[in-house]
Amino acid sequence: MKRKRQRKKIKEVTLSDIVENEIKFNGLRQGFSKALNKFSKNLKYKNSIQHSDLTNIPFVTIDGEDSKDFDDAVWSKCNNKKTKIMIAIADVSFYVEKGDLIDTEAKKRGNSFYFPNKVIPMLPEELSNNLCSLVPKKKRKSVVLEIDLDDGKVKKFKFYRAVIKSIARLTYQEAENIFLEKNKNNKLFSIVLNLFNTFKVLQENSKKRNKISFDPDEYIIQTNNEKNINLIKKKKLESYKLIEEFMVLANTIVGHYLKSNNIKSVFRNHEKPPSEKTRILKEIISQYNLNHSGLFNSQHDFNKIIEILKENKISFLNDMLLRSQSRAFYGTENKGHFGLSLDYYVHFTSPIRRYSDLLVHRDLIDSYFFKKKNSRIEFIDHLNTQEKKADSIERTIFDVASSYHLKKFRNYEFKGFIDSVENFGIFIKAINFPFSGLARYNKTFSSKYEEIRENQYKLGQIVKFKIKKINNRNGKILLFKVKKLGDDAKK
Secondary structure (H helix, E strand, O other): OOOOOOOOOOOOOOHHHHHHHHHHHOOOOOOOOHHHHHHHHOOOOOOOOOOEEOOOOOOEEEEOOOOOOOOEEEEEEEEOOEEEEEEEEEOHHHHOOOOOHHHHHHHHHOEOEEEOOEEEOOOOHHHHHHHOOOOOOOEEEEEEEEEEEEOOEEEEEEEEEEEEEOOEEEEHHHHHHHHHHOOOOOOOHHHHHHHHHHHHHHHHHHHHOOOOOOOOOOEEEEEEOOOEEEEEEOOOOHHHHHHHHHHHHHHHHHHHHHHHOOOOOOEEEEOOOOHHHHHHHHHHHHOOOOOOOOOOOOHHHHHHHHHHHHHOOOHHHHHHHHHOOOOOEEEOOOOOEOOOOEOOOEOOOOOOOEHHHHHHHHHHHHHHOOOOOOOOOOOOHHHHHHHHHHHHHHHHHHHHHHHHHHHHHOOOOEEEEEEEEOOOEEEEEEOOOOOEEEEEHHHHOOOOHHHHHHOOOOOOOEEEEEEEEEOOOOOOEEEEEEEEOOHHHHO
């Protein structure tokens, strides 16, 4: 019988302890074999007649402060209603050939794993942080998508295999500052200004097609010498959304091209929410007497209720809207993307960190440049499994880190809403704090389950509560002293 792994109990915790504990518990592959590392180091930069010279284009990368693997670089120019966009994506497939040592290992991993203070890369660092990464002032092989927009609509597009040379590595905050300061003496100002002007065009297109705009609050883990763990709300920078819109555009065009040319590939699908989840949503919304039809059949319905929740200052219910959505998944059959309101979608823009994107690159390159149609159907289930694993581990690390952060709030009375009602208790999601907890009927309430039901604790209902017990090993939290609040508390 296989022995079940146990999470280690940590006495004096650091963030590194939490991360390493989860890595070990989940049996993640770390490091690379000597043979593979040797193989990677022999993959030197080499010239190629397949790649055009686009080093004259002043591409920039915009990423997080800690990023080292730069998959994408962007450039654009707006002139009245005409816009030209160029999106360069690392040409990983030029170096990683199907079936070689690197490819075999990357396939097993499926994706990179990103933790607060550590990255387990899909590719050896020789490639992910160097040879394939679009680092500034270095010639790098790329697949470049050139797009012409007229009055916001795609008029034509073209792919290149090209050599580019990024002129700057910008963080999200740096790009935002350059745009806001409007310092014309800054050599990057005109480049950044054009990117933001293009972003406005793309954002307007997203609104027109009714892309669902949840825009939830996100939290990041901060530490002081790794021991003092805090959670802070992530800044909502326009530069994040800028890169997102550029990448969505690239993924959409590649998806459209592959589908239109009947190329077997890996599509990114997101289906409509199941009817059971929308039924529950209707019940929740009905409690708040909001001016909403209660229908959740389209992207427009979701965007409308998001607006209404914001107007009524109950945007915290966006969490329930988010959880009502189906999980996105990879498949060989295209089913469209409900959340983005798109008929075709793939993952193309991150081949350094996602194996799905590397497969899409190979399919695109074979078809567009070599006029070959593939006949293979790559494994998909493993990619979906690895993605779920990465999400689960990331969530657990965050929950455990949160549990240490919450120690300082043991006597604090929180406000939250009922997230789930089960036969053993109710789950409550805190408002303005990034955690959920369980209030058990037999320990929290001096009554039986039937009496609790009679007291009408309902999904979405606002309550007050305190923390009773925190399990720092798995991040689970028990609650008590739960009290219902009146309608006046909803505001």
